[in-house]
Amino acid sequence: MDDVQEMRSPRTLHGGLEARHSSPSYTLGKRRTDHNLLIPEADLKGLGAELHYTQRGGDITFHGPHQAILYPIISLRSIGIGARNYVETLERSMLEFASVYGVKARAGHKGETGVWVGDRKIGAIGVRISSGITSHGLAFNIDPDLKYFEHIVPCGIADKEVTSLRRETDDMLLPSEEVIHEQLVSCLAKAFSYDDVVWKEDPSFILDNQEEYKD
């Protein structure tokens, strides 16, 4: 029985998740707020970065090495929740994950969706929901090069810094990124009440969501 058939089985609820690794890139959401890119697009090459347009919600952000970029693929209709509840669950997962390292994070205030440590943003969210199925997701800063964020108004919120797990944990020795990814995925699974998590390194997958980086 292939994965697609299994996903449609009424007995078990499935969700999927892609953990991505990104070379330095700036991404824009559906509203195309490119006024929040503070340098000319032509200069991006010099930084070794690319610009991508997506259909997700949210403003401009940066993705790069040493970030946990997780894209849950969940049928919201089958679990009876909407966008707001979904995004709040993503925030909660990141909060719980941060607390594992003793980082006191908080969910964003109204209009500032994401995960913050004081006034410094550590986790960003940008999601697309089509026919009730989610794509895109979250990016949690483990230890990215924060200088890249200086070239944008991150998430369209001026005067607020961006931070990372490395910065907020001072001298603490962080485990490997694989371990960190596993922990964050477990926090997500727990937040969505999934009993069981299966890890696959297989490049082919039940729902191929490559389209979100194309425009």
Added chain:
Amino acid sequence: MLKVVFYGTKKKKRKAKPPNPFLVKSIIILISRSVSALPLSLPDCCCCVSAFSLCFEISTKKMAARFLWASRVASHLRISIAQRGFASVVLKDLKYAESHEWVKIDGNKATFGITDHAQDHLGDVVYVELPDLGRSVSQGESFGAVESVKATSDINSPVSGKVVEVNEVLSESPGLVNTSPYEDGWIIKVELSDAEEAKKLMDSDKYSKFCEEEDAKH
């Protein structure tokens, strides 16, 4: 790229942390009293912790508008509608799609928008993507999107037709979708291409039940 698959048994209803029922009841009564002098009496079960959302019909548009104001205030005070048993508004004379759009049919023209249940589950709408005039829309397919809380959600067309008018006001005031989903927050008007399609949609009773069942899943 690492891929992960989540498996689970049918989701158990999470035990909701019971809110202080006295506090919930007093806030709801305070909201309804401040909203209008109308004797808008709420059933007692609104105050109970319940995983089901109650839907009840409101026959006059005036009461609907005031009730929507109350639900907006309630959500601002972080009283979530689904969890606390607060009702979402369903209007009698409209038809509804499973993807939570409403449609009002008038001869061969139809007006659509998203329902109160949908706007509540979305959160504050900050952007509405409207289709171009003259574009064809098909039943069940996406014709636009709304953005709220960093999520873009597709809006699907409840019937097929050609777009003859779009609500331009939403470009400046996308929040109308939350505050007035059935009136000022209408999204597009189309010329129907197949009047029979409306028969596939739900009436208000069926839609109310559908919302209850969907909310019961978590």
